[in-house]
Amino acid sequence: QVQLVESGGGLVQAGGSLRLSCAASGHTLFSTLAMGWFRQAPEKEREFVAAISRYGVGTDYGDSVKGRFTISRDNPGNTVFLQMNNLKPEDTAVYYCAARPIARGMRVEEYEYWGQGTQVTVSS
Numbered sequence: 001q002v003q004l005v006e007s008g009g010g011l012v013q014a015g016g017s018l019r020l021s022c023a024a025s026g027h028t029l030f031s032t033l034a035m036g037w038f039r040q041a042p043e044k045e046r047e048f049v050a051a052i053s054r055y056g057v058g059t060d061y062g063d064s065v066k067g068r069f070t071i072s073r074d075n076p077g078n079t080v081f082l083q084m085n086n087l088k089p090e091d092t093a094v095y096y097c098a099a100r101p102i103a104r105g106m107r108v109e110e111y112e113y114w115g116q117g118t119q120v121t122v123s124s
Helices: none
Strands: 002-007 010-013 018-026 033-040 047-052 059-061 067-076 079-084 093-101 117-124
Touching: 002 093, 018 033, 018 093, 033 079, 047 067, 047 093, 047 117, 059 067, 067 093
Parallel strands: 010 117
Antiparallel strands: 002 018, 018 079, 033 047, 033 093, 047 059, 067 079, 093 117
């Protein structure tokens, strides 16, 4: 079992930055998990944002965040991060951290473990 807890969300003006964190705990070794970030805006489907491989060598990004968001991880600290720069109002959503064994993925159904989410609101 893996427990995930996100933090770092909040209200920011357009053009600003936020850094989300996701702390993992449980009996599974963090370095065996690929990690991902997804987001869900009201009345919309959950959307892929970014994913990172077990040792941080490989990353993937959704088209809408490429060049603005950066995913990273700290394996000794059991934490994954999402640095979000040049935020736009359309980035407003609940952001979820997710984990799956071994290989990173870009689809919601590929991930086994989910956090409760953290709200990000970008004002214009």
